[in-house]
Amino acid sequence: MPPFKLIPLAIALSLLTACASHKPPPRPGSVNAKVEQLSEMSYLQVTDLRAVKRNHLLTVQAEINNTDSDNQQLYYRFKWLDASGFTVGGEEAWKPVLVYAYQKQTVTAVAPSPLVTDFRMVVQSPDNTGQLP
């Protein structure tokens, strides 16, 4: 069979299997449980997340580690949730951050209201694997 005839078959197979990769959900309390990656980032990792209430407002600090020898761009925003799991304060703007080669960049955010009790950090890097994290 000529190799070019296999191309449509390969495309069809990849389309059928594209949504089939499922990973187990992250453990509650782990960093991954609070981080939503829009596709797995190739070189950036959220290595540390800590949250504390200051002046009635939840304050979050995240550490992003660049494991690559090139600078990497990160886009992120936070989702703030109340005790019932409803979002508070509407959607945040996406924020760009440049992370230098092998740098550990810290980003901080403050909840918009004292009602906030939980959060999710949504991250996206243009350099990603295209796979589910």
Added chain:
Amino acid sequence: MYKSNNVIKATAIALLLSGCATQSPTLSSGNVEYGDSKTVETLTNEFGSTDLQTIAESMASSLLQSPALFAKKRPLVTVAEVKNRTSEYIDTKSITDSIRSKIVKSGMVRFAVDTSAMQTQVDELTRQNQGGLYDKSKSKKMGKMAGADFRIEGTITSIVKRAGDVKDVYYKFSLQLVDIESGTMEWADEKEIRKTSNKSMF
């Protein structure tokens, strides 16, 4: 034979791609579409929506952590002018409006009528108290307006540099909170933004 096989494969792929598509509730010429208002906009390196949004978010969250605001229960704040000292037109009122909205939503601060809305406030009070149209017992009284505890004011500046095809723009947005009675500055913060563009094709 080969041709009919290819047609079947192409049809199969097209069916796979369009199999889950449903009709969207839209009426469009095809040239206009809605986008994400929160997206990172880098069309040019002039002041843009992402700059406005990040400045507002950064300043609002910093201000809400100010010990001066936290010390009083729901203090009354007014917004003064933010001076535009950049080389381009920037609607600074739009920035302060966004900051104010975010702070008000926290429920920790109240805002007094600022100078730009004062005429409307006076007109409304005058309408209710003069002319005999309103029931005196139900109209809002003159002389009951509350004075603000704090004033917010600031500046936005920029430094623009060009070197060949490269243009670098640096913005600095500074905001401060002043205690109106004592005249002391109780909080100040800055947000810096750097944007660089390159016209070169290589």
